[in-house]
Amino acid sequence: MEEQSKSRREFLATGLLATLAAGCSSADNPFTPEDNVVPSGTKVKLLSVDGDVIEVDQAFLKPVPDLPPVSNSEARRGIEGKKFVMVIDLSRCKNLKKCQEACNHCHHIHPGDNWIKVHSMQDAEHTAPYWQPTTCMHCDEPPCVKVCPVDATFKRQDGIVLIDSDRCVGCRFCMAACPYSTRVFNWGKPDIPEEIAEQQYSCETSVPQQKGTVGKCDFCPDMARKGLLPHCVTACPNGVFMFGDMNEDSVSNGAETFRFSELIRDKAGYRLMEDLGTKPRVYYLPPVSRNFPYEAGLENES
Amino acid sequence: MENPANLRTAEKITNDLLPQKFGKAGTIWTIILIIFCAIGAFAYIRQLRYGLAVTALGDYVSWGIYISNFVFFVAISLVGSLITAIFRVTNVKWSTPLTRIAEIIAVSAIVFASLIIIVDMGRPERLVNLFFYGRLQSPIMWDVVVITTYLFISLLLLYFPLLPDLKVLIDNNKNNPKWLNRVYKFLGSFWKGTPGQYRISNKAINVLCILIIPVAFAIHTVTSWLFATTYRPGWDSTNFGAYFVSGAFLVGAGAVVVAMYVMRRAYRLEKYITPRHFDNMGKILVMLALLYLYFNINEYLVPAFKMKKPEEQHLTTLFAGEFAPLFWFAITVGMVIPTLILIFKKGRRPLPMFIAAIMVVVGAWFKRYLIVTPTLLHPFLPMSNVKESYKHYFPSWEEWAIAMGSLAGVLLIITFFTRIFPIIPIQETITEQDEKHESE
Ligand code: SF4
Numbered sequence: 001m002e003e004q005s006k007s008r009r010e011f012l013a014t015g016l017l018a019t020l021a022a023g024c025s026s027a028d029n030p031f032t033p034e035d036n037v038v039p040s041g042t043k044v045k046l047l048s049v050d051g052d053v054i055e056v057d058q059a060f061l062k063p064v065p066d067l068p069p070v071s072n073s074e075a076r077r078g079i080e081g082k083k084f085v086m087v088i089d090l091s092r093c094k095n096l097k098k099c100q101e102a103c104n105h106c107h108h109i110h111p112g113d114n115w116i117k118v119h120s121m122q123d124a125e126h127t128a129p130y131w132q133p134t135t136c137m138h139c140d141e142p143p144c145v146k147v148c149p150v151d152a153t154f155k156r157q158d159g160i161v162l163i164d165s166d167r168c169v170g171c172r173f174c175m176a177a178c179p180y181s182t183r184v185f186n187w188g189k190p191d192i193p194e195e196i197a198e199q200q201y202s203c204e205t206s207v208p209q210q211k212g213t214v215g216k217c218d219f220c221p222d223m224a225r226k227g228l229l230p231h232c233v234t235a236c237p238n239g240v241f242m243f244g245d246m247n248e249d250s251v252s253n254g255a256e257t258f259r260f261s262e263l264i265r266d267k268a269g270y271r272l273m274e275d276l277g278t279k280p281r282v283y284y285l286p287p288v289s290r291n292f293p294y295e296a297g298l299e300n301e302s
Numbered sequence: 303m304e305n306p307a308n309l310r311t312a313e314k315i316t317n318d319l320l321p322q323k324f325g326k327a328g329t330i331w332t333i334i335l336i337i338f339c340a341i342g343a344f345a346y347i348r349q350l351r352y353g354l355a356v357t358a359l360g361d362y363v364s365w366g367i368y369i370s371n372f373v374f375f376v377a378i379s380l381v382g383s384l385i386t387a388i389f390r391v392t393n394v395k396w397s398t399p400l401t402r403i404a405e406i407i408a409v410s411a412i413v414f415a416s417l418i419i420i421v422d423m424g425r426p427e428r429l430v431n432l433f434f435y436g437r438l439q440s441p442i443m444w445d446v447v448v449i450t451t452y453l454f455i456s457l458l459l460l461y462f463p464l465l466p467d468l469k470v471l472i473d474n475n476k477n478n479p480k481w482l483n484r485v486y487k488f489l490g491s492f493w494k495g496t497p498g499q500y501r502i503s504n505k506a507i508n509v510l511c512i513l514i515i516p517v518a519f520a521i522h523t524v525t526s527w528l529f530a531t532t533y534r535p536g537w538d539s540t541n542f543g544a545y546f547v548s549g550a551f552l553v554g555a556g557a558v559v560v561a562m563y564v565m566r567r568a569y570r571l572e573k574y575i576t577p578r579h580f581d582n583m584g585k586i587l588v589m590l591a592l593l594y595l596y597f598n599i600n601e602y603l604v605p606a607f608k609m610k611k612p613e614e615q616h617l618t619t620l621f622a623g624e625f626a627p628l629f630w631f632a633i634t635v636g637m638v639i640p641t642l643i644l645i646f647k648k649g650r651r652p653l654p655m656f657i658a659a660i661m662v663v664v665g666a667w668f669k670r671y672l673i674v675t676p677t678l679l680h681p682f683l684p685m686s687n688v689k690e691s692y693k694h695y696f697p698s699w700e701e702w703a704i705a706m707g708s709l710a711g712v713l714l715i716i717t718f719f720t721r722i723f724p725i726i727p728i729q730e731t732i733t734e735q736d737e738k739h740e741s742e
């Protein structure tokens with residue numbers, strides 16, 4: 001456990017560093033030492049860009065300033081050079097639904113709706129049951145994008161499929177087209193705090209949800225821009241979700257980081273409904289050598 | 303060339319066919335329709351206010367009776383092209399008195415098809431986005447394009463043959479209210495009936511009749527593609543276009559028979575809509591019902607033979623489960639029984655025909671519902687972590703009110719049309735009569 005939490009901190013620090021590095025060109029370069037910083041004495045381990053573990057005094061770390069919101073056209077283009085991918089390890093899931101909770105909370109989803117669903121699956125009569133969380137699959141051949149009449153749902157260069165709720169006409173063709181039943185419709189006015197509902201909608205945060213438009217898992221690109229993991233990934237105590245970049249060939253659940261290709265190869269990763277040709281960006285690791293028995297998840301099943 | 307006998311006939315025909323004021327029954331009928339429309343409008347105002355939450359729709363059954371009603375309207379509207387265009391191009395003469403009935407059914411149904419699609423939208427006020435951001439690879443855009451085209455061609459096909467009759471109406475304008483005469487004048491005062499005008503008009507009608515056939519096939523094929531372009535069991539079919547088009551001709555022909563019967567009674571048109579028309583339409587109905595049955599067998603039996611896993615659940619609920627009563631109702635009442643009635647000569651008399659045609663139309667409405675809804679209740683992944691209400695679907699009163707209101711709206715347009723315009727082409731009937739006399 002100790003090991004784990006340490007490596008988790010390290011990962012976060014990498015993210016932090018990466019973001020800091022990205023901000024280098026700006027006038028207030030975070031790496032320019034400020035005169036009045038007094039070392040606190042507490043050292044923090046960081047992973048440098050070349051992969052070495054370095055120690056830095058905490059006082060030199062500054063919180064990432066809130067990035068300015070991206071414009072609609074930027075949000076439609078995506079983050080350059082990235083190919084986001086998710087791996088869901090079914091052998092670790094016990095239907096805790098912490099992912100769902102965090103997702104609902106952070107996206108201010110209408111109460112009762114869920115973008116992440118945890119299905120109780122049993123493939124055949126005599127096969128073992130297991131828990132299968134589903135997010136949006138962010139398909140490379142997204143059927144929803146093909147059918148949308150107004151380009152309200154679109155595919156970005158970094159692989160993410162997003163929704164522009166300011167443009168969606170609410171025809172629900174995308175819901176019929178999605179074989180994973182991922183999409184959730186706001187049938188009425190979403191029941192969310194007034195100050196949230198008044199915000200300008202952003203495709204990258206998917207907040208606020210609007211009446212008469214469709215919503216779904218967005219892979220939290222706003223978090224990715226900050227170098228952070230999606231909410232579901234950090235919320236899962238069992239490390240079921242791993243998120244990362246295919247170009248870097250790495251995925252992480254916050255505690256552990258894996259080489260994506262090795263993980264998929266060694267654990268026989270697969271994608272859902274491969275035969276449909278949708279080419280999902282979410283991979284699953286089969287529920288073998290499980291951390292929990294299936295029954296452990298039943299108590300959370302209402 | 304005009305002899306007195308002919309003149310009398312022409313006068314009589316004109317008198318018989320001129321539009322008449324609503325009688326008592328007509329007034330009551332119209333009021334009932336208006337009440338239905340008003341209730342529908344009230345329900346729609348509620349929907350605008352509270353959103354689609356007033357419907358019983360959920361994330362699984364995200365398309366309900368609005369969409370099945372839409373499919374139904376598009377289907378019915380196809381009959382305009384069958385009776386006006388296909389018959390004209392193939393030189394079928396007996397259908398003349400039916401053309402205008404078919405065409406007004408087509409126009410009013412397609413108008414309400416477009417309206418009901420707007421009703422189904424979560425954000426109707428963003429309709430303009432279809433023009434600002436429209437993307438042509440979406441089957442919805444194809445539908446928008448072909449339905450608009452079809453509406454305009456149908457309107458022209460209604461209007462051009464009406465021109466000679468407008469002249470008749472303007473010539474017989476004594477008892478009309480002023481505004482009505484103004485409408486007639488506005489629409490048709492330029493028509494003098496010169497041979498040159500006839501030539502142009504006939505040419506235009508011929509061109510439109512040929513044009514409308516592919517467009518008619520397109521509207522319903524594209525409508526079927528809204529479903530067939532998805533992966534879902536029951537929709538994922540290469541048979542869907544032909545299946546929809548054949549079903550559309552059936553329900554449209556059924557609707558024409560119903561209209562024929564009602565108008566014949568209401569306006570005493572026994573001399574113009576004769577048992578021969580019923581007999582012929584009956585034969586056509588049999589052929590269309592059998593054709594549709596054939597496509598149904600393809601559509602259900604072939605997947606049922608294989609029983610692939612996603613299809614299995616869907617087909618079982620249709621054949622023997624939750625939807626079985628409706629399913630067998632739609633097949634037997636919508637196709638089998640009408641066929642059995644209409645293959646006999648006695649069955650093709652007006653009254654039994656009327657009953658059979660009502661069965662066809664009612665069966666067809668439920669058939670559309672069965673095409674849309676049960677599929678959506680059988681997604682690939684289990685229905686987990688959703689509201690209990692999402693796992694079933696029964697339309698809310700608002701949905702019923704709007705759907706019924708739209709049906710009433712179609713009937714209302716037809717009713718007003720028959721009040722204002724002759725439902726049987728006057729001039730054409732006279733000309734045909736003359737030709738007959740001459741050939742005798
Ligand atoms: S519901 Fe919205 S996002 Fe989905 S297809 Fe229609 S317009 Fe596009």
